[in-house]
Amino acid sequence: MYQVGNLVKELSAKHGNTRESLMPILQDIVLKHNYLTDEAMVEVAKELDVSAAEVYGTASFYTFLDTQARGKYVIRVCKTITCSMKGKGDIVHTIEDILRIKVGETTADNQFTLLETNCIGWCHKAPAILINEMPYTELTPEKVTEIIKNYMQK
Amino acid sequence: MENKALNKVGLIFEKISPKEVLEKAYKMTSAEIIQAMLDSGLKGRGGAGFPTGLKWKYTAAEKEPEKYIVCNADEGEPGTFKDREILDRVSLKVYGGMAIAGKAIGAKSGIVYLRGEYRYLLPKLLIELNEFHKMIREMGYDFNIEFRMGSGAYICGEESALFESIEGKRGEPRNKPPYPTVAGVFSKPTSINNVETLVTAMMIINHGPEKFSQYGTKDSRGSKVFSVSGDTPTPGIFELELGMTVQQFVNEFGDGDTKAVQVGGASGFCVPRKKFAETIIGFEGVPTGGSMKLFNSSRSMYNVLHNYLDFFAEESCGQCTPCRVGCQQLLKGIEKVKKGEVKSTYLNELTKLADTMKIAAKCGLGQSVGNAFKSIVGNFREEIIY
Amino acid sequence: MINLTINNQKVSVDPGTTVLQAARKLNINIPTLCNHEDLCVAGNCRVCVVEQTGARTLVASCATPASEGMDIHTNTLKVRNARKHIIELLLSEHRSDCTKCYKNQNCELQSLANEFAFGDTIFLDLVEDHNYTIDRSSPSFIKDDSKCIRCQRCVRTCDQLQYISAIAVANKGAHQKISSFHNRPMSHVVCTNCGQCVNRCPTGALVEKTYIDQVWDAIYDPERHVVVQTAPAVRIALGEDLGYDPGERVTGKMVNALKQLGFDSVLDTDFTADLTIMEEGTELLTRLKKALVDKDKKISLPMFTSCSPGWIKFIEHKYPEFLPNLSTCKSPQQMFGALAKTFYAQKRNIDPSKVVSVSIMPCTAKKFEADRPEMRASGYKDVDFVLTTRELAVMIKQAGIDFRNLSEAKYDSIMGDSTGAGVIFGATGGVMEAALRTAYEIVTGREVPFNNLNITPVRGMDGVKEATVKIEGCLEDWKFLEGAELKVAIAHGLVNANKIMKQVKNGKAPYHFVEIMACPGGCLGGGGQPIPTNPTIRKNRMKAIYSEDEHMVLRKSHQNPEVIAIYKDFLGKPNSHVSHELLHTHYVERDNF
Numbered sequence A: 001m002y003q004v005g006n007l008v009k010e011l012s013a014k015h016g017n018t019r020e021s022l023m024p025i026l027q028d029i030v031l032k033h034n035y036l037t038d039e040a041m042v043e044v045a046k047e048l049d050v051s052a053a054e055v056y057g058t059a060s061f062y063t064f065l066d067t068q069a070r071g072k073y074v075i076r077v078c079k080t081i082t083c084s085m086k087g088k089g090d091i092v093h094t095i096e097d098i099l100r101i102k103v104g105e106t107t108a109d110n111q112f113t114l115l116e117t118n119c120i121g122w123c124h125k126a127p128a129i130l131i132n133e134m135p136y137t138e139l140t141p142e143k144v145t146e147i148i149k150n151y152m153q154k
Numbered sequence B: 001m002e003n004k005a006l007n008k009v010g011l012i013f014e015k016i017s018p019k020e021v022l023e024k025a026y027k028m029t030s031a032e033i034i035q036a037m038l039d040s041g042l043k044g045r046g047g048a049g050f051p052t053g054l055k056w057k058y059t060a061a062e063k064e065p066e067k068y069i070v071c072n073a074d075e076g077e078p079g080t081f082k083d084r085e086i087l088d089r090v091s092l093k094v095y096g097g098m099a100i101a102g103k104a105i106g107a108k109s110g111i112v113y114l115r116g117e118y119r120y121l122l123p124k125l126l127i128e129l130n131e132f133h134k135m136i137r138e139m140g141y142d143f144n145i146e147f148r149m150g151s152g153a154y155i156c157g158e159e160s161a162l163f164e165s166i167e168g169k170r171g172e173p174r175n176k177p178p179y180p181t182v183a184g185v186f187s188k189p190t191s192i193n194n195v196e197t198l199v200t201a202m203m204i205i206n207h208g209p210e211k212f213s214q215y216g217t218k219d220s221r222g223s224k225v226f227s228v229s230g231d232t233p234t235p236g237i238f239e240l241e242l243g244m245t246v247q248q249f250v251n252e253f254g255d256g257d258t259k260a261v262q263v264g265g266a267s268g269f270c271v272p273r274k275k276f277a278e279t280i281i282g283f284e285g286v287p288t289g290g291s292m293k294l295f296n297s298s299r300s301m302y303n304v305l306h307n308y309l310d311f312f313a314e315e316s317c318g319q320c321t322p323c324r325v326g327c328q329q330l331l332k333g334i335e336k337v338k339k340g341e342v343k344s345t346y347l348n349e350l351t352k353l354a355d356t357m358k359i360a361a362k363c364g365l366g367q368s369v370g371n372a373f374k375s376i377v378g379n380f381r382e383e384i385i386y
Numbered sequence C: 001m002i003n004l005t006i007n008n009q010k011v012s013v014d015p016g017t018t019v020l021q022a023a024r025k026l027n028i029n030i031p032t033l034c035n036h037e038d039l040c041v042a043g044n045c046r047v048c049v050v051e052q053t054g055a056r057t058l059v060a061s062c063a064t065p066a067s068e069g070m071d072i073h074t075n076t077l078k079v080r081n082a083r084k085h086i087i088e089l090l091l092s093e094h095r096s097d098c099t100k101c102y103k104n105q106n107c108e109l110q111s112l113a114n115e116f117a118f119g120d121t122i123f124l125d126l127v128e129d130h131n132y133t134i135d136r137s138s139p140s141f142i143k144d145d146s147k148c149i150r151c152q153r154c155v156r157t158c159d160q161l162q163y164i165s166a167i168a169v170a171n172k173g174a175h176q177k178i179s180s181f182h183n184r185p186m187s188h189v190v191c192t193n194c195g196q197c198v199n200r201c202p203t204g205a206l207v208e209k210t211y212i213d214q215v216w217d218a219i220y221d222p223e224r225h226v227v228v229q230t231a232p233a234v235r236i237a238l239g240e241d242l243g244y245d246p247g248e249r250v251t252g253k254m255v256n257a258l259k260q261l262g263f264d265s266v267l268d269t270d271f272t273a274d275l276t277i278m279e280e281g282t283e284l285l286t287r288l289k290k291a292l293v294d295k296d297k298k299i300s301l302p303m304f305t306s307c308s309p310g311w312i313k314f315i316e317h318k319y320p321e322f323l324p325n326l327s328t329c330k331s332p333q334q335m336f337g338a339l340a341k342t343f344y345a346q347k348r349n350i351d352p353s354k355v356v357s358v359s360i361m362p363c364t365a366k367k368f369e370a371d372r373p374e375m376r377a378s379g380y381k382d383v384d385f386v387l388t389t390r391e392l393a394v395m396i397k398q399a400g401i402d403f404r405n406l407s408e409a410k411y412d413s414i415m416g417d418s419t420g421a422g423v424i425f426g427a428t429g430g431v432m433e434a435a436l437r438t439a440y441e442i443v444t445g446r447e448v449p450f451n452n453l454n455i456t457p458v459r460g461m462d463g464v465k466e467a468t469v470k471i472e473g474c475l476e477d478w479k480f481l482e483g484a485e486l487k488v489a490i491a492h493g494l495v496n497a498n499k500i501m502k503q504v505k506n507g508k509a510p511y512h513f514v515e516i517m518a519c520p521g522g523c524l525g526g527g528g529q530p531i532p533t534n535p536t537i538r539k540n541r542m543k544a545i546y547s548e549d550e551h552m553v554l555r556k557s558h559q560n561p562e563v564i565a566i567y568k569d570f571l572g573k574p575n576s577h578v579s580h581e582l583l584h585t586h587y588v589e590r591d592n593f
Helices: A004-015 A019-033 A038-048 A052-059 A081-085 A088-099 A141-153 B018-027 B030-040 B052-061 B082-105 B116-138 B159-166 B195-207 B209-213 B246-253 B301-315 B321-339 B346-360 B364-379 B381-385 C019-025 C077-092 C108-116 C153-161 C196-200 C212-220 C238-242 C251-261 C269-292 C309-318 C320-325 C332-348 C365-371 C389-398 C420-426 C430-444 C476-481 C494-505 C535-550 C561-571 C577-583
Strands: A073-078 A112-117 A129-131 A134-136 B068-073 B109-114 B144-149 B190-194 B223-230 B236-241 B258-263 B269-272 B291-296 C002-006 C009-013 C049-052 C071-073 C141-144 C168-170 C177-179 C206-208 C225-230 C265-268 C355-361 C385-388 C464-470 C485-492 C513-517
Touching: A004 A019, A004 A038, A019 A038, A019 A052, A019 B144, A019 B159, A038 A052, A052 C168, A052 C177, A073 A088, A081 A088, A081 B223, A081 B301, A088 A112, A088 A141, A129 A141, A134 A141, A134 B116, B018 B082, B018 B116, B018 B195, B030 B052, B030 B082, B030 B195, B030 B209, B052 B082, B052 B190, B068 B082, B068 B159, B068 B195, B082 B109, B082 B116, B082 B190, B082 B195, B082 B223, B109 B116, B109 B159, B116 B144, B159 B190, B190 B195, B195 B209, B195 B223, B246 B258, B246 B291, B269 B364, B301 B321, B301 B364, B301 B381, B321 B346, B321 B364, B321 B381, B321 C077, B346 B364, B346 B381, B346 C077, B364 B381, C002 C019, C009 C019, C019 C049, C019 C071, C049 C077, C077 C108, C153 C168, C153 C196, C153 C494, C196 C206, C212 C225, C212 C355, C212 C385, C212 C389, C225 C251, C225 C269, C225 C332, C238 C389, C251 C265, C251 C389, C265 C269, C265 C332, C269 C332, C269 C420, C269 C430, C269 C476, C269 C561, C269 C577, C309 C320, C309 C365, C309 C494, C320 C494, C332 C355, C332 C365, C332 C561, C332 C577, C355 C365, C355 C389, C365 C385, C385 C389, C420 C430, C420 C535, C430 C464, C430 C476, C430 C485, C430 C513, C464 C494, C485 C494, C494 C513, C561 C577
Parallel strands: A073 A112, B068 B109, B068 B190, B109 B144, B223 B291, C002 C071, C225 C265, C225 C355, C355 C385, C485 C513
Antiparallel strands: A073 A129, A129 A134, B223 B236, B258 B269, B258 B291, C002 C009, C049 C071, C141 C206, C168 C177, C464 C485
8 A cells, every 4th residue: 555645745846736736746646556546636635725526527537547446557549530440449359358358447456457548649550559658559469469468477 | 722732841850950040030039030920821730720920929919927838739639640740750849949939929938738648758858858958058048848748638739728737627628718828828928839830930930931931822831741541551741732632632642442531630621532623721621730531432431420429529528518418419319310210311400500519619629520520421421321 | 998789789898898798788688507696707508609790609798708899699590599509408418307306497497498498309318328326415405417517607606605616527528527526425525515506506406405395294293393493594585485576574474474384383593593692702701711811722712603504514624623713602503403302392391302393594504414413412303304495485385375465473482582683693794793792791781882783894795804892891800801802703605714714724813703604695695595696686685684683672682581581591601511511512523525
């Protein structure tokens, strides 16, 4: 169990403790812990003197500021038109088969979460995915299998 | 109608010395820089196409001592990826463009708002930013840039939503007026410019406005970077002179079976084959922030429209009625038409709704959902119904 | 001045005026939904769009400042079509079970739909696509997301007026909703139950939790003796729900109506308001003595009033370190409840277990207060059911009472006597004024040095008011206060309470005594008062309260004959042991989320 209060203090020392610091603080928490726990949001609210509902409301606006439990590696498969045309479905099925989870789910060992997302800006190299912040492009089922297997070994 | 042949240009990625250009710019007065922009005819490269010179002129005219240059790097329009490429390859030119804009409007601070999807680029960009800051300080000038990250919200590409996001809030577009030039980020006068616009501005200072304005047409001066994707043998980014027809574009990039080109992304227009020859890509025809998607005859335009509407229903900020509910209605509406659960004439009602969204939604997102809807339903009605 | 034209009529307005306000100046009606006079502009519902000549799109009149030479048209075909679409869109995501809805015929969306007289709807029903929740967890109100039209009035209320933001906008796009912290039940978040959101909700998405049926059941149960108390602010607002203009006092008719409804005894919260002054005034003077004479460092000053349950919950959540500064006095409602099942039952020779105590309050937080575990001093639930002013109006209508033609009746006894001091509890500054009228006289033996007892510095709608009363010519017991300047402050609306609390927290508050009411205007603007509310309506209600005070024979709490009697017969003296058992309470620290 990490001490979220300390982390929030550290982050507010780094980014400031006004409302404009909210996004950078939440982003850094997600970078570190994959998602925002209720406890983390409450701490941030306290630190910045905004209401917890406001923190949740702001976080829930942004796709990458997850407020649901997520695995260590969050896989986001682009579902927008070009990726969709170029085999996104196969990529999703391949990942689902490897990890034995459906879109929206997290593996039992909390290593992987599989999600779909809107355009990530790699249409010329579709289909594409993000694993945490890293993009992987021009995917085939074989290629994505290898990528996921590499992550499984990490 | 003016109509230019397809002409590849190499301004954006041209190798230059950012320092020399900046030295040149710093020797100019604010008014001279603005005049150069006005003379060049440069319009914003993010898609909306507001004349850059005017934007700077308005911001420069504000008396408030604290002003901002914001670089809009929240490139979220489906089919656009040029800004990532520009930042990746020539970030110093982006920072340089910001400094020039800063000089023009009287701002000492710049903020780059980078979409969360491009976070992997940040470490590299920060190293380059460091170089830039060092360079500008060595030159004896004071201009500071910082990065703010998005976190996955298409709407934050809308300028006032982007400001809200920088301020730590939900990315909900503001009421206008006031416009950003009067009250932008932190309620201060702000010039918000697209990544490509800033680089182009730098090139205009480098070469003089004539070099830029010699390209393009009366309403669409210069060249711009296009993001080409879909059914094409050569996807990627290409800097092309403005003023070509869709036909010329398809001749270059099509796979021989192109039935439609979506110009300007999900919020842009769908041009069907029969209109390729008559449609100019630019402000006199179909404007674009750069997104060009080609569809060949194997594609269902119902699927294309469905994908776009699903995108909008999720990416609408949700605050205004026409957009929040309208997107859901359009999406559900075409599904019901497809399934035969409502009459095909229901598409007429939905088209009227798209018209209402165009004039009654609060921001550009809601106002432009109707573009794709109307141009796809208008041109491929049978594909939506059957 | 800015000159513009609306529907071909010229109008001149001050800079900063919106197109909507300019149109209203010409008596041109533009429908609105998200707009509310008490709140900042949102511009999100788009119902108020109008055509501006030369503009690419329609403009939201509520959010567009008038500018020189503007040419506006509010009723073109383009505008009408758009407006109709927008209302239809709202209806498509709104569960329109109007006849079963608590807000039926008091719903702004329904009125608009009515104006546009939709025969059939164009759009598809979206309600079935959403997994809407109905949150009944609060004892005070129900939050029904299936009726929410996302106008965000509630969110702005909770933020701008109340500084709580217990609810905020969450998610985006089709999933956007008004949510508490991570969708927790409203009973388990920082919500104060003040009901200001309920007052401003244009639909049935936020309504009070009603206990009307339970009260009817009690009334019709021959075994039960049902007593009812009415708060000061009810009598000056009830009329609004029964066809009267804001600011018309209907005290006598209300009392008569309550009798006709079948309550066994119709009594007055004003009585315990007067009692509160005796208890709270004594507590204040005692604290001052301990602090000033005994130099007791443990004494917490300033002392805060404790009548407003919304305020109590606010401080419990947000400033728990200052709970010792709260007066330990229960609110008048709860003092009344505790006495109803003890003193009253004894005097009337009724088995207290058979007494059902009902209160009519301008307040939704009172429903929560009555449910607090601390509020069982009588050995029973002190107040069984709390109804709002609005619920009382519903009961009167249900009973078929011709309210306008009712004769006026007097409160029953015992616990029906009141003074003007009790009445003004309903307005911001009223508790302070009542306390000063009594405390000053206790200390000096003379009336407060204000013309006709009207302590005007503490009156009015300013968010934070301050006053200083110099104490001179003290009686022997109070000599230690001689020459002292009693500094007081008054805040209403929790955003203003927060301003004072910040001062207190910084150690910069110079006050001895602070009155805080959770709602704008005090109880007269309470969350249980008739809808709509706006600054003009509240001002009229305030006038009515002070007029009620002026019409009273007795205007100082310590003159209330029943108060004098209850101390003689039952309580002994203020802050006595019995008082502490029945009339005082304690507070609990709560989470700030």
